Structure formats: structure tokens, C-alpha cells
Amino acid sequence: MSTVTKIENPETEPRVKAVFDDIRATRKSDFINNMWLYLAFDADLLEKTWSEVKAVMATPSALDPVVKEMLYIAVSVTNGCSYCAHSHTAAAKAKGMTTEQHADLLRVIALAAKTNQLAVALQVPVDAAFDADRQA
Secondary structure, three states, rough: OOOOOOOOOHHOOOOOHHHHHHHHHHHOOOOOOHHHHHHOOOOOHHHHHHHHHHHHHHOOEEEEHHHHHHHHHHHHHOOOHHEEEEHHHHHHHHOOHHHHHHHHHHHHHHHHHHHHHHHHOOOOOHHHHHHHHHHO
16 A cells, blocks of 8 residues: 555656656666656656666666665665565566575575674674774
8 A cells, every 4th residue: 555646647747757768768678667656746756766776776887787686685675675675686586686696695684684683682892803994
């Protein structure tokens, strides 16, 4: 259940149509997923969000596209975002994530969650060797 009403024909708004056209061109697909359809209630928010997503996720960088998607999955799981966990798992698979890589990712997510909780519960102080300022 959404907190906003999905716009019936969002592409009648020129700014929304421009963003959707850019999404289609960038992804080389006619599919506009619900995230963008629901963000279309506010053209400014849609434009800004797509611009950031395109810059980070669709622009070549030091990280491989599959790695970016896997990181997005990990953060989405940690934040409890079912929509993002589903959509970025599908994206990672489409970009070549194997079943074995997915299983490994889930093991890392589970381990990190456990050890993070232990470190928080124990209030373990950060080692001086891990302080970037001390290593300078």
C-alpha cells in the first residue's frame, strides 16, 4: 500500500516524460518500474532522484556494475527495503550475478549484521590502527 496515489498518465507532464525517456534510453528498456512511477507525483523529486541514481549506478566508475548492485542489495536488506532488495537483486542477476555470488552475498550480509550487533552491544572501541588520521 502506497502513501501517494500513482499518477494515471504521468507522461503528460513534460518533465516526467523527459525523465522516463532518459530512464528508457539509459537502461535500454521500455520498462518503467514502480519506484519511478510513484515518484512521478513530484517532477522535481523524480528528476533529482533519477539524476543521482544515473550518476552513481549507470555511470562507469571504479566499481563493476554487478558489485554496485550487490552493495545496493546489502544496504537495502540492512535498511529493510523489500522493494529495493527485490529490484536490485533482479538488476544484479541481469548484470551477471551468479547464484553462487548471491549466496555469498547473503552470507556476508548475515555475518556483518551479526558482528555489527555484537560490536554495538559490547561497545568495542575502535583500534588505533584503523584510524585514518593516525596513519597519515
